[in-house]
Amino acid sequence: MAGEHSSNPDSLHTVQRRESLPCTVEELFEAFGNPVRRWTLSHLHSTPRKAVSTDELAERCAEAENTADDPERLAFALHHTHLPKLDDVGFLDYDPDAGTVRGPDADVVEASVDELRSCLSEVVEE
16 A cells, blocks of 8 residues: 555565556566567557568667667567567567567557556555
């Protein structure tokens, strides 16, 4: 509760699953905590529900973010790390066999952002 502090020092690290979300709050912070994942969601939002190849996504991300990573390395990171993580939390649909991604599910992302705001407000009130 706001204003009350727990005597349990591990209480701040408790992973909670909110009813309105398909994942835990900690998983949401992790999903939004990486600039490549945030860029991916933003880019895919501009092409709703259209399948995009991971190679095309990597090329566009490397151009947009002006990263030192070449598109091949970025495609590897998208395939093995970023896209599975975003798929796991329900933000997009990733088909690793076909090498394509669709998304994001704007309603899920919006609800997740609202939930994170709520969590941050609770922490500030304490």
